[in-house]
Amino acid sequence: MKPVRVRFAPSPTGGLHIGGVRTALYNYLLAKQTGGQFLIRIEDTDQERYVEGAEDYIMEALRWVGIEADESPEKGGKHAPYRQSERKEKGIYKEYVKQLIESGNAYYAFDTSTELEEMRKKLEAAKAKNTSYNMISRMQMKNSLTLPSDEVQRRLEAGEPYVIRLKVPAKQNIRFKDLIRGWVSVESSTLDDKVLLKSDGMPTYHLANIIDDHLMEITHVIRGEEWLPSAPFHVLLYQLFGWEHPEFAHLPLILKPDLKDPKGKVIQENHGKLSKRDAESMGFPIFPLTWQGSTGYREAGYLPEAIINFLALLGWNPGTNQEIFSIEEFISTFSVERIGKSGSKFEIDKAKWFNQQYLRAKTNQELAEYLKKGLDSASVDYSMFSEAQLEQICEVMKERATFPDDLWKEARYFFERPTKYDEGVVSQKWNAQTEEVIKTLKEQFTNETDFDGTKAKEALHHEAEAKGLKLGQVMPVLRVALTGVGAGPDLAAIMQILGKTEVLTRLENALNTIKI
Ligand code: GLU
Secondary structure, eight states: OOOOEEEEOOOOSSSOOHHHHHHHHHHHHHHHHHTOEEEEOBOOOOTTTOOTTHHHHHHHHHHHHTOOOSBBTTTBOTTOOOBHHHHHHTTHHHHHHHHHHHTTSEEEEOOOHHHHHHHHHHHHHTTOSOOSSSTTGGGGSSBTTTSOHHHHHHHHHTTOOOEEEEOOOSSOEEEEEETTTEEEEEEGGGSOOOEEEOTTSOBOHHHHHHHHHHHTTOOEEEEEGGGGGGHHHHHHHHHHHTOOOOEEEEEOOEEOOOEEOTTSOEEEOOOSBOOHHHHHHHTOOSSSSOBTTBOOTTTTTOOHHHHHHHHHTTTBOOSSSOOOOOHHHHHHHOOGGGBOSSOEEOOHHHHHHHHHHHHHTSOHHHHHHHHHHHHHHTTOOOTTSOHHHHHHHHHHHGGGOSSTTHHHHTTGGGTSOOSSOOHHHHHHHOSHHHHHHHHHHHHHHHHOSSOOHHHHHHHHHHHHHHTTOOHHHHHHHHHHHHHSSSOOSOHHHHHHHHHHHHHHHHHHHHHHHOOO
16 A cells, blocks of 8 residues: 555544544554554634643543654644644635635625524424525525625625635535445535634634645545544535545444443443443543543553554454454554444453453563552552562462552552451351461471472461361461452462561461451
8 A cells, every 4th residue: 555644633622532542543553554654633723612731631642552643733744833723823724715715616604693593493494404504595695695796895894704605516416435434425405505714714624624634645534433424525625626535434433332230241232422421331431541530541550552452453353363463563454444334332341351461461570660659659568578579479460450550459468467357268267177277387387497388388288188178178268367368369479478477477466366
């Protein structure tokens, strides 16, 4: 494939939906695969929806997952500026709108909001199929198609507010081939005379978007399916400007998951786009990073590689069973042809699974950094352990961890001596006989000059056998005495990490505290 020029064009209107990260990712993958360029353009012409901080947030979110642009507001590039508000200041859009007015493809409209409202009501009352400002209704309105030209001139000179609308041509069939959806064909009579330039002088999304895609030499527009209805209008605009339009690929929606019971059985099938509300009610993040009180994937403990892996496979399939991909592998295997047509259900358990895989693949040294960070933030003392011991804790805990914080949250007992003991284990298994085993072990360990976790566990086996007790009877008792809880990693590893002195102290404490 020839090198593409693609872009991610977010509007800074709030936190970036996780689906937006997928859109950026697919664009990025195609750019890297073909040796092309990936651009970020900020579409900030809608001043009413502008949210302070949203642009920085979007940029940080993309940086977090490792999506770097070749051209962007921060990085600059040959088509700078990359913020539409700044491009507007340079007069870029006005110049092109003038072209459309001169070629008779756009017109001034002076209608007030009350007049627009009246038009809508009148058309509704007449049961008109289409109540928008279009090729039929435009002739009843106050615009440069209906007013005498000297009046238009007078109004413009007097500085009366106006918008510029596209004059959608009659009886045209607008067709284009979407790389995912196939042929799309629309009659021009179904399109409205959309506003191109607003009364505040700002271009609308439609106008600025296509002018910039053209000027920035975008070859492929890859974006969410919610933009598919606007695409015929965009194609028409390209035609009226006399420009070739880029290729379009509208990505299937990300759908909310089905509701399942704890065993994974579907109890309610869901349809529709995944919203912030759905995600919140189902207990998972919708934003890559925390945004205005909504916890992000980063803060919830997801690793950026896991998120990338998960998102890339949400809608695209490699045609094989491979599930774990490095970014390089995605770059080499990605293809627009393998993006599905139908929406993809967002399965948070799958994201968790990826997180687990990536967490396990980290070295113990890397994991120990996470461990220390978590312990620091919870003010848990870990000074009794050496670096090597902390790494051993990670080694035994990583098989049980989904998130970095599980490394210590599930293993707090390494750092804090138990003061309470699992009641189930105590009531069912702690009895005179098993207590006797603990006492014997304690004596044996005291005399041990060369204490070792594996040997200590062997001693337990030995004692159980000698007393005719089942391992399932004594093992939980020793575990509860050492950790306070009924489940966890291998006891040999736990005792090895705690060391002789600590093991003895804990056994002593348990014997003093637990009463039969
Ligand atoms: N600014 C639009 C958005 O926020 C861009 C849509 C497009 O890619 O054309 O999604």
